[in-house]
Amino acid sequence: MQKELFRVAVVGGGVAGSSVALYLSELGVDVTLFEKSKSLVSGPPICHLHAGGNLYRDISDEQCLTLLKESIELIRLYPQAIDYRPTVIAVPKEDSGSASDLFSRLELLQKEYKKLIEEDAANRVLGDPELYYKLFSYEDMLALKEREEVTHPQTLEEWMIPLSHHIELEKLQYPLVMVQEYGINIFRLGATVSLWLAKNKNATIFTQTEVKDVKEENGRFLIEYEQEGECKEQVFDYLINAAGFRSGEIDDMLGLRRERLVEFKAAYVTKCEAFKGSWPEVIFHGERGTPRGMAQFTPYPDGYFQLHGMTKNVTLFSDGLVKSSPNSAQPKLPPLFLSKIEKGWSKEAVKERTSSAIKHMSQFIPVFSNAKIMSQPLYGAQQIPGEDASLRAADISFEGERYARCEIVKASSVLNMADHIAKSLIGLGVLPKESYKKRDFSAHSSLKEEDIQRVAESSAKSRSYPKSLANRCFRSIDV
Numbered sequence: 001m002q003k004e005l006f007r008v009a010v011v012g013g014g015v016a017g018s019s020v021a022l023y024l025s026e027l028g029v030d031v032t033l034f035e036k037s038k039s040l041v042s043g044p045p046i047c048h049l050h051a052g053g054n055l056y057r058d059i060s061d062e063q064c065l066t067l068l069k070e071s072i073e074l075i076r077l078y079p080q081a082i083d084y085r086p087t088v089i090a091v092p093k094e095d096s097g098s099a100s101d102l103f104s105r106l107e108l109l110q111k112e113y114k115k116l117i118e119e120d121a122a123n124r125v126l127g128d129p130e131l132y133y134k135l136f137s138y139e140d141m142l143a144l145k146e147r148e149e150v151t152h153p154q155t156l157e158e159w160m161i162p163l164s165h166h167i168e169l170e171k172l173q174y175p176l177v178m179v180q181e182y183g184i185n186i187f188r189l190g191a192t193v194s195l196w197l198a199k200n201k202n203a204t205i206f207t208q209t210e211v212k213d214v215k216e217e218n219g220r221f222l223i224e225y226e227q228e229g230e231c232k233e234q235v236f237d238y239l240i241n242a243a244g245f246r247s248g249e250i251d252d253m254l255g256l257r258r259e260r261l262v263e264f265k266a267a268y269v270t271k272c273e274a275f276k277g278s279w280p281e282v283i284f285h286g287e288r289g290t291p292r293g294m295a296q297f298t299p300y301p302d303g304y305f306q307l308h309g310m311t312k313n314v315t316l317f318s319d320g321l322v323k324s325s326p327n328s329a330q331p332k333l334p335p336l337f338l339s340k341i342e343k344g345w346s347k348e349a350v351k352e353r354t355s356s357a358i359k360h361m362s363q364f365i366p367v368f369s370n371a372k373i374m375s376q377p378l379y380g381a382q383q384i385p386g387e388d389a390s391l392r393a394a395d396i397s398f399e400g401e402r403y404a405r406c407e408i409v410k411a412s413s414v415l416n417m418a419d420h421i422a423k424s425l426i427g428l429g430v431l432p433k434e435s436y437k438k439r440d441f442s443a444h445s446s447l448k449e450e451d452i453q454r455v456a457e458s459s460a461k462s463r464s465y466p467k468s469l470a471n472r473c474f475r476s477i478d479v
Ligand SMILES: Cc1cc2nc3c(=O)[nH]c(=O)nc-3n(C[C@H](O)[C@H](O)[C@H](O)COP(=O)(O)OP(=O)(O)OC[C@H]3O[C@@H](n4cnc5c(N)ncnc54)[C@H](O)[C@@H]3O)c2cc1C
Pocket: 011, 012, 013, 014, 015, 016, 017, 034, 035, 036, 037, 041, 042, 043, 044, 045, 046, 047, 048, 049, 050, 209, 210, 211, 212, 242, 243, 244, 245, 246, 263, 264, 265, 266, 267, 378, 379, 380, 381, 382, 406, 407, 408, 409, 410, 411, 412
């Protein structure tokens, strides 16, 4: 007698849901993914791969080590989505922290990176471990000022030249730290995972399909969904809730309680043609939530820059952080934010916030005050499980044997998350034991660059973002 097919449903096609659908379908599991938007990975932005968590001074060393390991795994999974350029961390003089505060953590991370390479040479995706980070003194910066900016930097020094020319060197503490934390391009990530899933016969992907209700009946899940104006239903053996900041809605449908936070945030799309060379990403540290909050400068090709500013008039919003209640697992965002998520921003709001972002950045890069506003912000709401708003490395929780919640805070946690789900399916006898942490994702090499580029550009265009945001800065680091 033929064994009955074990059917897995994934609700939500962000980076979490798409990646777990990919992971399980590659292992031979029958997966159906429901995504209400037009395309996969079209939720809140993802631009920085936290390969060491150096952006976050306040998190534990343990979280940083987890982020490093997970980021290496993510690069191996989605190499086509990575922007191979370093990040510079600068501490302003007026900040209460010190540039040297990062040193011991950087050493720890470097040691861990070496260890990961010893365990598996294929982990050497952040370049030479000796160059995982490099320090630049004030004198180094003055010397670099004498050199021309470079469009294709080949060394860490060449990447640093634009900073020596354009940032207010006197406002910063020294040394500056350059670290191999790369960028990740959300449009290319969405294109890669969509094209890859389309090749897999075990995966059924429903976009523009909204899950309206979920009921548990005799250990199975009845999913009611709306597709092309019609209400339909299907029964599944296992449910993965990957609904992002709306995960609490699925919990509520099932009558389950869960503590979580949801935070609405935004980053701004600008263009500045004052520079000749290619920039690394730059972080100017600052105290979150104050007018001096951290400023993050993320380069894209063709003079585009994405800006974050951890102040209440740039990236953060008053009332933007909400928590679940004893009656509902879904934290309730104020209607203003939900309307932004569903319908977009008014022109005035884009202008007001992007102008504040440009002003915030110009205190460190004066010529940036000439930058132009280019499009709607990159924005959205993200969930944080529990009640610690500073948690950055999180992955999954389970309720019973057949219901998993994806609870990542950073994109890099997706493989760790998927491993836990595979383990739970092994426990149910759906997957063989050997499937655990089986990471043969070589199939990505069959994806064609021109297809990824085409799908990424079309996704940027359909979401009204400049085409350049779908392009990578070129690859120059020895990886
Ligand atoms: C401003 C900002 C900047 C950020 N920058 C970074 C960064 O640089 N690096 C990083 O790693 N992370 C970053 N993050 C966090 C990152 O965006 C999130 O952690 C990540 O998107 C979470 O992925 P997800 O798949 O869990 O959720 P989402 O991406 O939100 O995906 C959930 C999906 O579920 C779908 N869905 C929900 N309900 C239903 C339903 N009923 N039926 C069908 N579909 C449904 C939604 O349409 C959505 O597509 C940032 C977040 C913000 C807000």
